[in-house]
Amino acid sequence: xxxxxxxxxxxxxxxAGLAAYRxxxxxxxxxMLIEGGAYGTTCARVGCxxxxxxxxxxxxxxxxxxxxxxxxxCDGVVRIDGRAVMGRVRRxxxxxxxxxxxxxxxxxxxxxxxxHASFVDDHTLEVDGHTRIIASTAVIATxxxxxHANSLAALGDRLIVNDDVFDWRDLPNSVAVIGPGIVGLExxxxxxxxxxxxxxxxxxxRVGPISDPDVLAFSIAxxxxxxxxxxxxxxxxxxxxxxxxxxxxxxxxxxxxSDAFDYILLATGRVxxxxxxxxxxxxxxxxxxxxxxxxTATGRTSNADGxxxxxxxxxxxxxxxxxxxxxxxxxxxxxxxxxxxxxIALGKPMKANPRRAPMSVVFTDPQxxxxxxxxxxxxxxxxxxxxxxxxxxxxxxxxLRNKGLMNVYADTATSRFLxxxxxxxxxxxLAHLLAWALQNRMTIxxxxxxxxxHPVLEEGLRTALHDANAKLRAARLAVSEPA
Amino acid sequence: xxxxxxxxxxxxxxxAGLAAYRxxxxxxxxxMLIEGGAYGTTCARVGCxxxxxxxxxxxxxxxxxxxxxxxxxCDGVVRIDGRAVMGRVRRxxxxxxxxxxxxxxxxxxxxxxxxHASFVDDHTLEVDGHTRIIASTAVIATxxxxxHANSLAALGDRLIVNDDVFDWRDLPNSVAVIGPGIVGLExxxxxxxxxxxxxxxxxxxRVGPISDPDVLAFSIAxxxxxxxxxxxxxxxxxxxxxxxxxxxxxxxxxxxxSDAFDYILLATGRVxxxxxxxxxxxxxxxxxxxxxxxxTATGRTSNADGxxxxxxxxxxxxxxxxxxxxxxxxxxxxxxxxxxxxxIALGKPMKANPRRAPMSVVFTDPQxxxxxxxxxxxxxxxxxxxxxxxxxxxxxxxxLRNKGLMNVYADTATSRFLxxxxxxxxxxxLAHLLAWALQNRMTIxxxxxxxxxHPVLEEGLRTALHDANAKLRAARLAVSEPA
Numbered sequence: 001x002x003x004x005x006x007x008x009x010x011x012x013x014x015x016a017g018l019a020a021y022r023x024x025x026x027x028x029x030x031x032m033l034i035e036g037g038a039y040g041t042t043c044a045r046v047g048c049x050x051x052x053x054x055x056x057x058x059x060x061x062x063x064x065x066x067x068x069x070x071x072x073x074c075d076g077v078v079r080i081d082g083r084a085v086m087g088r089v090r091r092x093x094x095x096x097x098x099x100x101x102x103x104x105x106x107x108x109x110x111x112x113x114x115x116h117a118s119f120v121d122d123h124t125l126e127v128d129g130h131t132r133i134i135a136s137t138a139v140i141a142t143x144x145x146x147x148h149a150n151s152l153a154a155l156g157d158r159l160i161v162n163d164d165v166f167d168w169r170d171l172p173n174s175v176a177v178i179g180p181g182i183v184g185l186e187x188x189x190x191x192x193x194x195x196x197x198x199x200x201x202x203x204x205x206r207v208g209p210i211s212d213p214d215v216l217a218f219s220i221a222x223x224x225x226x227x228x229x230x231x232x233x234x235x236x237x238x239x240x241x242x243x244x245x246x247x248x249x250x251x252x253x254x255x256x257x258s259d260a261f262d263y264i265l266l267a268t269g270r271v272x273x274x275x276x277x278x279x280x281x282x283x284x285x286x287x288x289x290x291x292x293x294x295x296t297a298t299g300r301t302s303n304a305d306g307x308x309x310x311x312x313x314x315x316x317x318x319x320x321x322x323x324x325x326x327x328x329x330x331x332x333x334x335x336x337x338x339x340x341x342x343x344i345a346l347g348k349p350m351k352a353n354p355r356r357a358p359m360s361v362v363f364t365d366p367q368x369x370x371x372x373x374x375x376x377x378x379x380x381x382x383x384x385x386x387x388x389x390x391x392x393x394x395x396x397x398x399x400l401r402n403k404g405l406m407n408v409y410a411d412t413a414t415s416r417f418l419x420x421x422x423x424x425x426x427x428x429x430l431a432h433l434l435a436w437a438l439q440n441r442m443t444i445x446x447x448x449x450x451x452x453x454h455p456v457l458e459e460g461l462r463t464a465l466h467d468a469n470a471k472l473r474a475a476r477l478a479v480s481e482p483a
Numbered sequence: 484x485x486x487x488x489x490x491x492x493x494x495x496x497x498x499a500g501l502a503a504y505r506x507x508x509x510x511x512x513x514x515m516l517i518e519g520g521a522y523g524t525t526c527a528r529v530g531c532x533x534x535x536x537x538x539x540x541x542x543x544x545x546x547x548x549x550x551x552x553x554x555x556x557c558d559g560v561v562r563i564d565g566r567a568v569m570g571r572v573r574r575x576x577x578x579x580x581x582x583x584x585x586x587x588x589x590x591x592x593x594x595x596x597x598x599h600a601s602f603v604d605d606h607t608l609e610v611d612g613h614t615r616i617i618a619s620t621a622v623i624a625t626x627x628x629x630x631h632a633n634s635l636a637a638l639g640d641r642l643i644v645n646d647d648v649f650d651w652r653d654l655p656n657s658v659a660v661i662g663p664g665i666v667g668l669e670x671x672x673x674x675x676x677x678x679x680x681x682x683x684x685x686x687x688x689r690v691g692p693i694s695d696p697d698v699l700a701f702s703i704a705x706x707x708x709x710x711x712x713x714x715x716x717x718x719x720x721x722x723x724x725x726x727x728x729x730x731x732x733x734x735x736x737x738x739x740x741s742d743a744f745d746y747i748l749l750a751t752g753r754v755x756x757x758x759x760x761x762x763x764x765x766x767x768x769x770x771x772x773x774x775x776x777x778x779t780a781t782g783r784t785s786n787a788d789g790x791x792x793x794x795x796x797x798x799x800x801x802x803x804x805x806x807x808x809x810x811x812x813x814x815x816x817x818x819x820x821x822x823x824x825x826x827i828a829l830g831k832p833m834k835a836n837p838r839r840a841p842m843s844v845v846f847t848d849p850q851x852x853x854x855x856x857x858x859x860x861x862x863x864x865x866x867x868x869x870x871x872x873x874x875x876x877x878x879x880x881x882x883l884r885n886k887g888l889m890n891v892y893a894d895t896a897t898s899r900f901l902x903x904x905x906x907x908x909x910x911x912x913l914a915h916l917l918a919w920a921l922q923n924r925m926t927i928x929x930x931x932x933x934x935x936x937h938p939v940l941e942e943g944l945r946t947a948l949h950d951a952n953a954k955l956r957a958a959r960l961a962v963s964e965p966a
Contacts, residue, residue, distance in 0.1 A: 048938050052881045057553035063546040064555055070540035071567030072547055076559010084554030092881065327937040356934035398535045398575065429912035432941050433919065436933045440923055451839040451918045454810040455531050458915050 002131045004113075006032045007345035009125050009135035010338070011117045011277065013104060014041045015327055016318025017141035019334025020341070021107065024139075027342035032133055034125070036116040039104045040097045042143055042319065043327045050093040050166040051186050055363050057085045058193035062365065065193075069400050080195045082171030093166055119278035122313050126278075136345035137313045139299070139337045140292070142273040144319035146183075148266065152238060158245045159264050162187060171196055172262040176247055180207045180231055182362050184267035185223070189364050192227040199259065201233035201247070208368045209360050211376035212421040214387065218405040219368065219423045238264060272322045284312055291322045297352040299337025300344075315341045326360060357439035359431050366390075366404050367427030371434040372419020375409070383409045383418055384475050386444075386468025390424055393460040401425040406461065408434070408444075410468045412475050415443040420464075426457050433458065444468050485614045487596075489515045490828035492608050492618035493821070494600045494760065496587060497524045498810055499801025500624035502817025503824070504590065507622075510825035515616055517608070519599040522587045523580045525626055525802065526810045533576040533649040534669050538846050540568045541673035545848065548676075552883050563678045565654030576649055602761035605796050609761075619828035620796045622782070622820045623775065625756040627802035631749065635721060641728045642747050645670060654679055655745040659730055663690045663714055665845050667750035668706070672847050675710040682742065684716035684730070691851045692843050694859035695904040697870065701888040702851065702906045721747060755805045767795055774805045780835040782820030783827075798824045809843060840922035842914050849873075849887050850910030854917040855902025858892070866892045866901055867958050869927075869951025871943050873907055878938040884908040889944065891917070891927075893951045895958050898926040903947075909940050916941065927952050 007029035010020050017033060018041075024031040043049060064078050104112070115128035125133040146161035153159075162183050174197035177188040184200055185208050192198040200223075207223070210216045223229045230249075236256070237248040244260045251257055272291050279286060285304040287293040292301040292314070299315040317337035318330035332355065340350040362368035390396045390404030404424035411418055420434050437447055444465050452462050490512035493503050500516060501524075507514040526532060547561050587595070598611035608616040629644035636642075645666050657680035660671040667683055668691050675681040683706075690706070693699045706712045713732075719739070720731040727743045734740055755774050762769060768787040770776040775797070776785040782798040800820035801813035815838065823833040845851035873879045873887030887907035894901055903917050920930055927948050935945050 043937065049877070049881070052878065052938055056881050056883070057555065060546060060550040060553040061555045063543060064550050064557065067543040067547050069571075070543040071564040071569075071571060072540065072544045073562045073564060074547065074557035074559055075562045076557055079556045079558045081554040081556060086554075088552075088554060096877070328935055354932075356932065359934050359936060361936050361939075394532070394579070395535065398532070398539050400539070426909075426912065428936060428939055429909065429916075429941075432934070432936065432939070433912075433916055436916065436919065439933055440925075442923075449837075449839065450922055451842050451915070452811055453842060453844050453911060453915065454526065455535055456844075456911055456915070458912075 001129070003134065004032060004131060005134045006030045007136050008032075008338070008341045009034065009117070009133045009138040010141060011125070011138065012036075012141035012143055012318070012320065013039055013112075014141060014143045014318060014330070015043055016143070016320070016330040016334035016337070017139070018100075018103060019331045020139045020141055020317055020338030021111070023335045023338030024342040027339050027346070029342035029345050031111055031342075032113055032135070033107060033111055034113045034115065034117045034127055034133070036114075040100050044093070044096040044100050046163040046166055048327055049096045050089055051162070051183070051190075052363060053089040053092050054085075054165070054190045054194075055186060057088065058190035059365060061195070062193045066400060080171070082194070083169060085194060086168045086170060089166060117277065119281045122282050137315065137341040139334075139341050140274070140277070140314065140316040140320050141318050141334060141337075142277060142320045144270040144272050144322070144325060146266065147269050147271045149268075152264070152266070155238060155240050155245055155264060158240060158243070158262070159266060161266050165265065173197060174261040175263045175265050176201065176245070176259070176261040177265045177267055179267035179269065180229060181267060181269060182208055182360075184265070185362055185364050185368075187265065187267065189223070189227065197261075199228040199261070200230070201235060201249075202231040203233065205232040207231050208362045208364075209370050209374070210368060210421055210423075211374050212407050215375075215405055215407055215421040215423055222366065222403055222423060223364070270319065270325060272320045274320055282312070282314055284314055289322075292316050294321055296323055296333075296355065297336075298340050298350050299333060300340060300350065313344065324358065328356075332356065357435045359435040361428045361431055363428070366401070366423045366425050369420070369422045369424065369427035369431035369434075371431055372409075372438050374419055374421050375407070378409055378418060382412055384412055384468055384471035385409055386464040386466070386471060388460050388464035388467065390457075390460050393457065393463075395455040395457050396425055396460065398455065399425065404460070406430070406464050408461070408464045408468050410444045410472055412472060415445060415472055417442050417444055417447060424457070424460070430457065430461055433461070444472065484612070486617065487515060487614060488617045489513045490619050491515075491821070491824045492517065492600070492616045492621040493624060494608070494621065495519075495624035495626055495801070495803065496522055496595075497624060497626045497801065497813070498526055499626070499803070499813040499817035499820070500622070501586060502814045503622045503624055503800055503821030504594070506818045506821030507825040510822050510829070512825035512828050514594055514825075515596055515618070516590060516594055517596045517598065517600045517610055517616070519597075523583050527576070527579040527583050529646040529649055531810055532579045533572055534645070534666070534673075535846060536572040536575050537568075537648070537673045537677075538669060540571065541676035542848065544678070545676045549883060563654070565677070566652060568677060569651045569653060572649060600760065602764045605765050620798065620824040622817075622824050623757070623760070623797065623799040623803050624801050624817060624820075625760060625803045627753040627755050627805075627808060629749065630752050630754045632751075635747070635749070638721060638723050638728055638747060641723060641726070641745070642749060644749050648748065656680060657744040658746045658748050659684065659728070659742070659744040660748045660750055662750035662752065663712060664750060664752060665691055665843075667748070668845055668847050668851075670748065670750065672706070672710065680744075682711040682744070683713070684718060684732070685714040686716065688715040690714050691845045691847075692853050692857065693851060693904055693906075694857050695890050698858075698888055698890055698904040698906055705849065705886055705906060706847070753802065753808060755803045757803055765795070765797055767797055772805075775799050777804055779806055779816075779838065780819075781823050781833050782816060783823060783833065796827065807841065811839075815839065840918045842918040844911045844914055846911070849884070849906045849908050852903070852905045852907070852910035852914035852917075854914050855892075855921050857902055857904050858890070861892055861901060865895055867895055867951055867954035868892055869947040869949070869954060871947035871950065873940075873943050876940065876943040876946075878940050879908055879943065881938065882908065887943070889913070889947050891944070891947045891951050893927045893955055895955060898928060898955055900925050900927055900930060907940070907943070913940065913944055916944070927955065
C-alpha cells in the first residue's frame with residue numbers, strides 16, 4: 001500500500017471539495033483531493049444547471065401557449081419535441097460538467113486521487129485499499145444523494161429520482177412526483193408545461209421551503225390552478241402494473257382513487273453522504289442521522305470527547321454537513337473549511353467567517369423566494385408583516401404575470417427588515433435585493449428611501465414595505481396606548 | 484372674473500402636479516390644482532405604461548420566434564394580429580389612465596380648476612380669462628411634450644411622435660424612427676419584433692443614455708444584428724411621396740440611398756412645457772432654452788434679481804424642470820416642491836431633500852441600465868472599471884439570452900462603488916440592486932460579501948465586481964511602484 005503524507009486531505013471533489021482544495025492551497029498547505037465517483041458537481045450534473053435548462057424549455061412552451069393574450073398566435077399546432085428538449089438539456093448539461101472537469105484537470109495529478117476514502121483514525125484515511133493518506137487535518141465534502149425508500153424497490157426502473165430525469169432521451173407521457181419540495185416543484189411544473197401529465201403528492205401540507213401560512217396557502221392555490229397538487233395526500237399504496245406505476249390513495253371524502261403513471265419521481269429530499277467513510281473510527285461527535293456536528297462559522301466538527309469544543313482535526317463542508325444544501329453556500333463552506341483546515345495543519349489560529357444573508361429561491365413560475373430565516377425563524381409578537389398582492393401590480397399585469405404574494409417582516413422594536421417569503425414573478429431578483437438589504441441591516445424607512453424605477457416589479461415590494469411601516473406604527477400605538 | 488386665494492397654486496395635474504398637490508395638503512396648506520389639458524399623466528397616457536405594453540407583446544412574439552431553440556415549435560405560421568396587439572395596448576393603457584382619473588376625482592372640486600394658467604406676477608395667475616388665482620407660492624408642473632421640427636410639416640400625418648403610436652388601431656408595415664434615444668429604441672425594437680419593417684436613424688453616434696464607449700459600441704453592434712440602426716446617419720432629405728415618406732441619405736461610401744416608409748416616428752427627445760405660461764412676468768431666472776433654474780434639493784426656482792438666492796415664491800417639479808424626466812423622479816420632485824411651497828406659504832423654513840441614487844433603464848432586450856451618473860460623470864484617472872460579458876454567463880446561456888456587457892466603476896481611492904453602465908438581460912433588476920448599493924455607499928468588497936444565488940444573472944455582476952477589484956489593485960500597485 002502506498003503512503004502519502006499531506007497537510008490536508010479533502011474527501012470529495014464536488015463544489016465544496018474543489019473550493020476547499022483551492023482555499024487549502026491558497027493558504028499555503030499541501031492537499032490531496034480524493035474522489036470516489038466520477039468528477040463533476042451535483043450542481044452541474046443533476047442539480048441547478050440541468051433543472052434550469054429543463055425549466056427554460058418549459059417557460060418557452062408556457063410563453064408560446066399564452067402569447068395569444070398579447071395578440072401573437074401560432075396558427076397551427078404547438079409541438080413540443082421531447083427529444084429536442086432533452087437533447088438540449090443533456091448537451092448543455094454536459095457542457096457545464098465539462099467546465100468542472102476542466103477545473104479538476106488543472107489540479108496537479110499529484111494532488112488528486114481516485115477511490116473511496118475511509119477514516120482509519122482522525123489523521124489516517126485509506127483509499128480503496130491501495131493508498132494510505134496521513135493528514136494533519138481533513139475536510140469531509142462528500143455531498144449528498146437523493147433519499148430513497150427501500151420499501152419501493154418493487155417499482156423497479158419506474159421509480160426514479162431527479163438524477164435520472166436528466167438522462168432521458170425523450171419526455172414520458174406521465175409522471176407522479178412524490179414530494180412537493182424544491183426539486184419536486186421545479187421538475188413537476190416544468191414537465192407539466194412541457195406537456196407531460198403530472199401530479200405532485202406530498203405529506204403534511206408543506207410546499208417548498210415556505211413557512212409563512214399566507215404565502216403557503218396562496219402558493220398551494222396558485223399551483224393547484226395549474227396542475228394537480230396534493231400537499232397532504234393519503235397514499236395507501238404504490239405498485240407496479242406492467243410498464244406503469246399505480247398510486248392508490250384515499251381522497252378527502254373517504255373514497256379511493258387509483259392513478260397510473262409512467263414514472264414515480266421520488267423527490268423527498270437529499271441525505272448527506274456520511275455513511276461508509278469510517279466516521280466511527282474518528283473522534284467526531286455525530287448528531288442526528290449520523291451527520292457530524294460542526295461550527296458553521298469555521299467548518300470544524302465537534303469532538304466526541306465531551307469537551308464541547310470544536311477541536312477535532314476534521315472539517316466538513318457542503319451538502320455532507322446538511323446545513324444549507326445550496327451551491328453558493330457549499331462553495332462558501334468549502335472555502336471556509338479548506339482555509340481553516342490548512343491553518344490548523346500549519347499551526348495557525350482559525351478564522352471565523354461571517355456567513356452571507358440566507359436566501360433561497362425555487363425556480364418555479366411564479367418563483368418562491370425566502371430571505372433570511374423566513375417566517376419560521378421569527379418570534380411571534382416581535383415583528384410586523386407587510387404584505388402585497390401582485391394581482392394588480394402594474395408591471396406584472398402588463399406582462400400577464402400578475403400572480404403573486406409577498407410578505408416582508410420588520411422588527412417591531414428597531415424597524416429593521418428581518419426577511420421575507422414570497423411567491424412572485426422574477427422572485428429571484430427581488431430576493432437578491434432583499435437579501436442584500438438584510439445583510440446591510442437596513443430599516444424599512446431606509447429601504448423606502450431607495451430608488452424604485454417605473455414600471456417595475458420592485459414597486460410591488462415597495463407597497464409591501466409601506467404596509468410593513470403602517471403595521472409597525474399600529475403595533476407601537478397598541479403598546480403605547482394599552483386598552 | 485372670479486378670484487380665488489390659496490396658499491399654493493399648482494399648474495399641471497400630471498405625476499409631479501398630483502404629488503405636489505398631495506404634499507401641499509399634507510403640509511396643511513390650501514391648494515389649487517390647475518390643468519390646461521385632459522387629466523392623465525404622460526406616464527400613463529403616452530409614456531411608461533403603453534410602451535411597456537407594446538414591448539410585452541413584442542417580447543411574446545420574440546419568445547415564440549426563438550422557442551424552437553428549446554425544442555418548442557409552432558408547426559404552422561406565427562401570426563401577429565396587429566389589431567389585437569394594439570387593442571390590448573389601448574385597453575390596458577385606458578385602464579391605467581382610469582386609475583389616474585380616479586385619483587384626480589378624489590380631489591375636492593373646490594381644489595381643482597380646468598383651464599390654461601398664466602402668470603401675471605409672482606403671486607397671481609390668470610386661468611383662461613375666467614379666474615384669477617392669488618397664491619402665496621406656486622408649483623410649475625406643466626410637464627413636457629415630444630420635440631417637433633417645424634421643418635418637417637410637409638410630411639403631414641405621416642410624421643408621428645410616440646403619443647400617436649398608442650392610438651393606432653393596427654400595426655403599420657414600416658416605420659423609420661428618427662432618434663435612437665430611450666423612446667426610439669424601445670418603440671423601434673418592439674415594432675420590429677412585431678413584424679413591422681423598422682429602421683432607426685440617429686445623429687452623432689449616441690444610443691440611449693449610454694456614455695461608456697465599451698457599452699456603446701457593444702450596444703450598437705448588438706442592436707444592429709437585429710434591425711437596421713444608423714446612429715450617425717447622414718440624412719439629406721425627408722419627403723412625402725403619396726401615402727409614404729421617403730428618406731434620402733448618404734451612405735458611408737458616398738453613395739445615396741432612398742428608403743420609403745409608412746411613417747416617420749420622430750423621437751428626438753422631449754421639451755419642457757414652459758412657454759406661454761407667463762414666466763416673463765415673474766422674477767424667475769430662466770436658464771438654457773427658457774427653462775427656470777432651480778435647486779433640485781428643494782424645487783425652488785432662482786430669482787432673476789441677481790442675488791443668486793433661490794428665494795422666489797415659485798417652485799418647479801417634474802419634466803417641466805428638465806432635470807431627470809423619469810416618473811419616479813417626477814413624483815419625488817412633486818412631493819419635494821409641494822411640501823416646500825406649502826412650508827414657505829405657511830411661513831416655515833424649507834426642507835432640503837436628499838435625492839435617491841440615480842438610475843435609468845431602457846426596456847429594450849437586452850435592457851440598458853445606467854446606475855449613478857454613468858461613465859460621463861466620472862473624472863478620468865479616479866476610478867477603475869470592472870467588466871463582464873454575458874456571452875458565456877451560465878444562466879443567460881441557459882435562457883438563450885446570453886448577450887450582454889456590463890461595466891462597473893469603483894473609486895480608486897476608497898474602493899467605493901460609483902455606478903455602472905450595462906446592456907444585459909433583466910438589466911432593470913440588476914440596476915436596482917446596484918442603485919441600492921450605490922445609495923448605501925458600499926465598497927466593492929462589501930458588495931462581494933453579499934449573497935449571490937446560483938445559477939443567476941447576478942453572478943455575472945459578481946464577475947464584474949471581481950474584475951473591478953483586480954483593476955483597483957493594479958491601479959494601486961501602479962501608484963505605489965512608479966516606473
